[in-house]
Amino acid sequence: MGLQCEACNNNISVTQRRIKCTICSKSFHSECVDFGDTTSLSRNQWKCPSCAVAQRKVGDNSDTPVRSIKAATQTNLNLPATHSKAKDIAIPTMENSGTIPSQITPDLMPHLEQLLDIKLKSIKEEIVAEIKSTILNQIKDEIKAMSSQVKNIENSYQILQNEHCDLKQEIIKMRADITERDNQITELHNSLNKQQQWCRQSNIEVIGLPELSNENPKLLITEIANHAGVKLSAEDVEFAHRVQPFKSIPNRPRSLVIKLKDRNVKDRILSGLRKTKGITTKDIGFAGKPTRFYVFDHLTPNNKVLLKETKDIAAKKSYKFVWVRNCHIFLRKNEESPVLSIASKKDLSKIA
Template identity: 50%
Template sequence: MKRIKCIICNFMYHSECVRFTGDTTSARMQWKCPSCVATERKGGDNSNTPVRVEKTSKTVRTVAADSDISESERDVPVAPTYNDPNLIVSRLEHFLDAKLQSIKCEIIEELKTTIFTELKNEITSLSSQFSQLQTSYSQLQLENDHLKSDVCALLERISVSEDQVSELRAQFNRQQQQARMNNLEIVGLPQTSSESPVDLVLSIAEYAGVELNRGDVDFAHRVQPQKVIAGRPKPIVVKLADRLSKDKILSGLKNKKGICTRDIGIGGTEKKFFVNEHLTPENKQLLKSTKNLAKEKAYKFVWVRNCNIFLRKNEESPALHIRFEKDLAKIK
């Protein structure tokens, strides 16, 4: 079934229902539905005007209840709005589309307004928070700069303090070592219940070829070592009246290539022991580090003279005086 479209309301009608017989393009482009024609003639929309229906034996004619309608207007054919289901459905579809389109536009506008308002509020809130963060960051950066300055000052003070402490420790160590200049330390000599340390010292001096009297020995006794090793006897610390006697004993034992228990009249299994200068704990540790370095770097000679530690690469190289641990770091 063919359809025709009103050029005013854009509604679609069945050609037969509105009695459209023209089939040319120009006729279709100029066609107006009966409702729009009636509206144009009256100068307004009478779609809400109540109507009455007059029945005859052959036809049904719709007449407007308004008494002002002219005879020519009554003769205009009216679309059978209530009798054609297809037309009713078409009008309902158009009405619903228009309503839905209107509702859609309203919803979109409302959503846009709501979203824009919320976005504006959120942006304002974020801007405020960002400003607060910037202020906090500036304060933290300022505090950080102050802390950095304080840390640098503290590090400098700590460095100075460490240097002062190192110097004080070095001075204390020198004083302690100076007080031990006349001392000998006997290590590895077996201990007996009836021994006399002074007599042992006199026997050692005699073996070294040094004439020594009891009055030349200020004291001689065994001391507890810092690190106790099971089976190792306590060392004997000896303080002589003068440094010359100490040096003579060390020199004599060096010429004898060492000493053992049999050399001083101690029976039983022969055991070698050592007579050294009495070093402070710091100098003992330094001597140990020096020996380890000498082994690692292939240095041939490490020795102690007058409580000073020396190192030499070989017979032709100069002797190096080792005073502190940092001196070892310079050795290649």
């Protein structure tokens, strides 16, 4: 257990200044007994107030201090010993007295106030210094902990940044691979479309021709050729039949597809129909009200979509002519402008 100050009854820490009585060996806070650097007595000569009072004096004792300010304030001002931290001061000796004589009160009270002010100021400075030290230590600990956390965050950020760079490079490579694959797919798609269209070079597609229950498709194409000024026999036709569209439209007849043995015969039929300004059901012997139908090159589904997009853009750009010849799409803005060929969607950018 540590030392205890006999004046204030509080423990004396190793960091506090203390003084030990040479008579009774009791320990005190240096502040509680007003022992400082300016004291004339050395530590080997110092006596506590109680021992100093109890020690017998030699000679005239009329001016001998017999008790400290602590004892005086406890006896005469009724202050508890445990709450008195005032510095001990000497007061005149009074025999058989229980009160302070009125003639010294005016001199004593200002001195007490001064001592209390000094002591309170010292205590305040100590408290402020201790709080400041504690707060500074806490701040240092917090800063140290935060520095460690910041360091960990920096390391984590660096790891994430490296991973991000790696992922970015992988994404760039994947995009390049995807672009290359897309180009390959587009080339394959265009190549397949060209092959399909090549197989249809000799085909004619008839759209809008009403269906009859007992119709003969080969006979129908023969009548269409006759109207175009081309003599055609059944032997010139490889096949002729109706085909189901990808998207059925109510009350709309299925298209009639005819494959001819000679592509030149197909070209002559289409050229003859352009000269006649079209064809109706009456021109091929159908009874009833004449109905207009259309005869075209047999385009692949992709080329049909491309033709529709070409017509839409051409209408917005005020192009006058859009047509198909030998399964190729052409357009022209007016009679004086050059002819543009549209073979893929990339060519749509030519339409200005």
